[in-house]
Amino acid sequence: MNDNRQVWERVRACLRAKIGEEVYSSWFTRIELDGIDGDVVYLSVPTLFLKNWIQQHYAERIAELWRDDLPNARVELMVRSAAVRGVHSAAVAARRIVRTVEPRREEPAPLRDSHAPMPPATTPEIRAVASDMAGASPLDPRFTFESYRLGSSNRLAHAAALKVAEAPAGSTSVFNPLYLHADVGLGKTHLLQAIAAAGAVRGRKVVYLTAERFMYGFVNALKTQSALAFKEQLRGIDVLVIDDLQFLQGKSVQQEFCHTLNALMDAGRQVVIAADRAPAELDALEERVRSRLAGGLVVEIAPLDEELRMQILTARVSTLAQQHVGFKVPDDVLSFIARNCGQNGRDLDGALNRLLAHNQFNSSTISLEMAETVVRDLVRSSEPKRVKIDDILRIVAKHYNVTRADILSQRRTANVVKPRQVAMYLAKMLTLRSLPDIGRRFGGRDHTTVLHAVRKIEGLAGTDRALADELETLKRLVNE
Template sequence: MFKPDTVDFFDREDNLHDKEAATDARAPGESNARDAWERVRRRLRAEIGEEVYSSWFPRIELDGVSAGLVRLSVPTRFLKAWIQQHYLDRLGELWREELSAARVELVVRSAVMRAPGALAPRAAAPRPNDARGQDAARQGSVRGLDSRESTQPDEARSASIHAGGSPLDPRLTFETYRLGSSNRLAHAAALKVAEAPEGAGAVFNPLYLHAAVGLGKTHLLQAIASFGAARGRRVVYLTAERFMYGFVNALKNQSSLAFKEQLRGIDTLIIDDLQFLQGKSVQQEFCHTLNALMDAGRQVVIAADRPPAELDALEERVRSRLAAGLVVEIAPLDEELRLAILTARVTALGQQHPGFTVPADVISFIARHCGQNGRDLDGALNRLLAHNQLTSRAITLEMAETAVRDLVRSSEPKRVRVDDILRIVAKHYNVTRADILSQRRTANVVKPRQVAMYLAKTLTLRSLPEIGRRFGGRDHTTVLHAVRKIEGLVGSDRSLADEVEALKRLVNE
């Protein structure tokens, strides 16, 4: 277990703003503010793209609007700093278009204190596979490990201390995890790791889970941590950003040796959101820690939003070590599983808000039409709760169709991966994937390579530098040249245009 007096891993954020929000958030017109916030989010998502939005903005919440001040909150200082640096000005512009003279303030929300009038209701009951439940755990990571400052229930406090790093949410256990065809393998692997007898050695080491947002990765990771901590194992659960802060603070305090010894003396290391691990020195320390633990037969569990091969920001040796374990993808939730999650979530909301019920036909409608992850489902139910509580309207199918109309998906586009493009293009042109990634410049290789780069730019959200790294470490100018060349040829060469269209259809199938 970490010792806060040895290494200050977790800087605390001043929660004064959260306490003051109790008066600001009680402003009238909450329904209008919530609608304006949804419009701002939709516009921001459209402007910056799904990948950037899903990585940084799902955990931002509207806490209140008062006297022209819009108060937004995020769970960690790292996220606050990043959004302030890159998008705070744009958020202010979007809000000013919605509310005259609006000013945006971004704060870090407390793990244990929320404004009584905050606009985002939270359920106290278990929320399986629930993105907000996962966020609650991340919010807890803002606090340190000193139990004297914790106001969590005894069960949560105990799990937090045993687990060492970021505090655990006691609701995220194997018992509350809803199973379906999309997540059954991941659940079985996680349970196998958790139940491994002491001294029997690591199982599936490392276990690497990847999935899009809201599909239950954090739920499984915290379930493993809680299971192990309850059996006396030395378990550390950390988000990647907490690992970075811990390492940087250890360097500042000249206690990096203690940091390394504490991490490498545990039984199980669990890292969440690995895609956020940045910085050469931090990655090197992570790699050393990973190697030391695995060589000693200790268990490592990792989660990220993409497979190891697509973590372009990580060094090749780290990606290779991660890929050597068991890599399991959690697919989008099928309709049956979405229905089960919604039913559990409605029960939880009903316990918090007596009288709140959702008819079966409305639950079926949301499960069928409103997204394929827990966060989408949670957002749809919160819409219904807001309309029901704020307008006193009964929840009907007609009301639900109006409340969640912007969440209804007409068709879910397939998430295209660069690896899929490379495989299909190589097969079509009868070359190997290694040929495309090589430095060869023969005509039979250059054409497939440029076509693949063009498809990667047009069918994925990857930037030019990212595509270049995936194509053998090439410069972004090389990718730009290939894209422009294929664009020009497609306009003049009908045969090539047909080839490209055929390849697009194959990639999207």
């Protein structure tokens, strides 16, 4: 068993290096090895939601990492209570949905400056409340105001979030709703979870949900004829925090979200929302929802500047050094990464994880020369403009003399299909958005439709010089 434990530690380290510290810490810190029987590796996690999520997204990747030592390995995931006690109620597990942060019994402590040293781990007690929603959105104890690093790009968002979090129980809501938007890896989720944790300390009942969890919960409530209980539970809270709102899909789900939003705000309850773009750009949402969201305080978190990237790198190296004895990154290497490797926290995590992997597995001394080789594909060749799909739609519509609504519609006339396909092509070429995300932005279309459009325009541009010139003109207009 000791040999298996050593292999498991290697697998964990490889997984951490491959997926990044943020993802690993959010989903894999509570996974444990329970045993090995033949080619089957038994792993356990504390909740059914965590089991289902890892099974769906990472089970095969974990199995592959085991195959260096166990060629035919396959992974079986179990809920820990079942593995340890041998008895587990699936009905109870399925009902553990909304993560509600309950107030602590002791006197609340004041929030401190975000640059102060990290305090001991004293996060509010989090319990799963029985409900008809399915799955939980767990809070990460690392995401506090104390651990949030400040710079010019996020100072306003931090100040607004802190103001909301400091409001005592029973007080009038402020900045309602508070709507934060930014690209991935810029700290939206960190601030939302900090609000949830700090609000509970002040005696407020807070519910934190991703948009996906909200959708799943509402649909499940309809199936089990418990929609009324679902609505009453959400509308009986003090603060509703919704993350990744751009994934909220379906007319009935959006209607229920709008009713919940209105009911909470009309009752003076606080609503906090995060998404990857401003309310006006959430094309999949109904106009009345976008209008209500835009009526609050909308704050964009900009890409991290170099000084802030350096702060984040220094803090994360310190955390990694506590977990891996002897891990140290020279200042010139940190400066190189801060200057050249992306503008969000995930890029920085990826660079550090590569250094850690080479340092730990290859016994390589971390130097500037080594770093330049290890992270060369992460280095930005230039500082590109942040292209938005909304800009692409506007410019393409004007160029082809159609409307934005035409492009997003279901019309299939020739004068609309070509601009639509060109816009999809440009969205894939000029942004980092995935095919499914682009499809959602183009009237809720499937990712295969986007892929077909991209391939068709690529093929035509190779033989049609006039179209190739049009595409270059449009790219220039979008990037200006």
